Amino acid sequence: MRFHTRKWVKPEDLNANGTLFGGKLLAWIDEEAALYSIIQLENSKVVTKYMSEINFLSSARQGDIVEIGMEVEKFGKSSLTLNCEVRNKMTRETIIKVDNIIMVNLGDDGKPKPHGKTEVEFVKDRLNNDK
Numbered sequence: 001m002r003f004h005t006r007k008w009v010k011p012e013d014l015n016a017n018g019t020l021f022g023g024k025l026l027a028w029i030d031e032e033a034a035l036y037s038i039i040q041l042e043n044s045k046v047v048t049k050y051m052s053e054i055n056f057l058s059s060a061r062q063g064d065i066v067e068i069g070m071e072v073e074k075f076g077k078s079s080l081t082l083n084c085e086v087r088n089k090m091t092r093e094t095i096i097k098v099d100n101i102i103m104v105n106l107g108d109d110g111k112p113k114p115h116g117k118t119e120v121e122f123v124k125d126r127l128n129n130d131k
């Protein structure tokens, strides 16, 4: 799994308990999943269809740095299934794991559209192929 994104836990990210608000973390995960999918599928029209069970294993406090990892579980026809893990860089603990985030590639009509992708692509390889 690749951990592309780091977030710094700020006062506005906390719940009344003084720890990272779960809804904030889910928003970060959703955005990361969308950006990952947009880049992989080369289409900016991608939506979140489904997220599996969510299990908060540990938390983070103000000033902690968390990192968000994504990996592809499966390329479908119009869908992309991702797995996500978020870790606390300070405590080295896993905060949350989400297996099966289903993202769907859409056409201009807003309906599922086949993306034609079957494997993870890296930007550097795309650039080399363009030469």
Ligand SMILES: CCCCCCCCCCCCCCCC(=O)SCCNC(=O)CCNC(=O)[C@H](O)C(C)(C)COP(=O)(O)OP(=O)(O)OC[C@H]1O[C@@H](n2cnc3c(N)ncnc32)[C@H](O)[C@@H]1OP(=O)(O)O
Residues within 6 Å of the ligand: 030, 031, 034, 035, 038, 044, 046, 047, 048, 049, 050, 075, 076, 077, 078, 079, 080, 102, 104, 106, 110, 111, 112
């Ligand atoms: C490069 C420059 C970029 C610039 C730009 C940047 C913009 C960067 C901004 C970030 C952007 C943020 C974006 C955040 C992401 C949202 O927050 S998106 C908002 C929340 N999501 C929604 O509103 C989606 C609402 N749902 C829908 O519109 C419809 O359900 C959908 C998604 C079009 C799907 O319609 P449907 O009739 O269910 O479609 P259906 O053909 O049955 O299924 C499609 C695929 O999903 C699968 N599927 C459907 N349901 C399930 C399920 N429950 N479980 C598993 N798989 C399922 C199907 O198996 C199928 O897969 P394939 O076999 O084709 O691979």
